[in-house]
Amino acid sequence: MHVALIVLILTCFGCANFTKNIGTGELVKNYISATFSPVMPHEPLGPEHGLRFDWQITKLHLDSLVQEGAKWCFPAAVTQAIEKQNRIARELEAGLLLDAANDLLIQRKRLNELDIQMNYVTSEIRCTPPPNQSEFHQHLEIIDQLFHMLNIDNQFAHNSIEINPKYIGQLAQAVNLLRIHKNLELSITGHSDSTGDEKNNHKLAMARANQVKRYLIIFGLEPLRITTKSVGETLPLFEGDSPGVHLTNRRVSIEILSMKKSNTSLFPRGIYERE
Structure with a gap:
């Protein structure tokens, strides 16, 4: 039954x-x-x-x-x-x-x-x-574009915080968009693969998140629009022990948030995403 x-x-x-x-x-x-x-x-x-x-x-x-x-x-x-x-x-x-x-x-x-x-x-x-749904639609498209731009694979080498040059280019492009859309912020979470001990992996993941923040600031994004945290090896993108899996799990994941205060007409009632 x-x-x-x-x-x-x-x-x-x-x-x-x-x-x-x-x-x-x-x-x-x-x-x-x-x-x-x-x-x-x-x-x-x-x-x-x-x-x-x-x-x-x-x-x-x-x-x-x-x-x-x-x-x-x-x-x-x-x-x-x-x-x-x-x-x-x-x-x-x-x-x-x-x-x-x-x-x-x-x-x-x-x-x-x-x-x-x-x-x-x-x-x-x-x-x-919102009263202007066309503008709201454009807002969602920007969020989607930034999400894919900032969450590509192959970001870091093993046991390193140095960023892949291709990803650096993605960060620069993202900042160009974010400087236009000032009502958006970034939440950066650092990750590591499962090699090494848990304590060092947490520190390494945090250093990766801060390294990405550093490049974003260099490219012109205001520091107050970026938050960072680390989850170490606890939330892998893929399970497994192959070199390809480890490469993908060495990363940052970045979420796009709407700022609490903004002059944008998209949120006339004052509802925003950032706590």
Whole structure:
């Protein structure tokens, strides 16, 4: 009975396709198609089926936050949460179960934090669409562009804080955008691979985050618009011990936040993302 119920839920969820259009007052960014294969009644449930079920539950959580108005109060957080949700779907389709499981943990934590922020904000005021949705759409596109520009692979060498020259170029381009869009800030998290001891990895990851901050400042970004922290080796992008996996995990992850105070007309009610 339980297996049949899970099969039914998975099949129904797999048919759902969450699409939003900015012209109708919704986000333009869509989820990718995630039509996972249904589980037949005679087939055993493997770990991939549980992860797909978790993906659907997480998607429903994100959908509910969007419907409550999170896309208007916290556009950067929602845009990046949808990016993460799409990444997990691609990992599941490719059979990268460890990677998907790790990203699901991160996604659930972020959505829980967003839930708390939404509860706090909506206790005071409502999250409503801005009057100028075309300008708001452009704002989301800038956030998406910066997110991809600042979170590329192959950023650091082993046991080093020296930045790959290609990534330095990406940082310079990002600063050019950020100097125009002064209502955006960056939160930089340093990471290390799993080689070495935990204490040194935490220090190394922090040094990487500060090194990226240093270059951003050199290129002209105000220091007050940048925060840094370290999680060491605890949140790898990929699981495994291959040189390629270690290379990808030696990185910073950067989130784009909207400033608390701004003169922009995008947020006429004064709702901003930075706590």
